[in-house]
Amino acid sequence: MALSAALLAVAGELTQRIHDGVVARGFEGLRPAHGFAFARLAPDGATVTDLAGHLGVTKQAASQLVDEIVRKGYAERRPHPEDARARLVVLTERGWACTRAAEEAAADAVRAWGDALGEGEMRTLLEQLARIAPNGPIRPAW
Secondary structure, three states, X not given: OOXXXXXXXXXXXXXXXXXXXXXXXXXXXXXXXXXXXXXXHOOOOEOHXXXXXXXXXXXXXXXXXXXXXXXXXXXXXXXXXXXOOOEEEEEOHHHHHHHHHHHHHHHHHHHHHHHHHOHHHHHHHHHHHHHHOOOOOOOOXX
């Protein structure tokens, strides 16, 4: 298997394991793309325009995604503290709980890699990936 194919396979498997772990923890009606949105919303919220840029999608697509997660109770719109024309999208308590579930699922997945590779190889893998990983948002592979 080519290195590029192996990395894509691992990334896809990790995304799926996180999603499956979120569902297993009782969070229904979400797609993996929602997790990438939650990652941007988690620190301090974001506007739809910010979210669109983070996800690499149009403002219309980001707006539809926000409508969906608001309707499902994972986020809410609030007045923007610095721009009266904008709305800030923030996670609700349910959204935060889902984010914590995703973090737990990610830790479970990575723990399984550690079991397979051992502590030393895991440390080396992390160091090497950190040297080549791009800076910036982690986006879904649309």
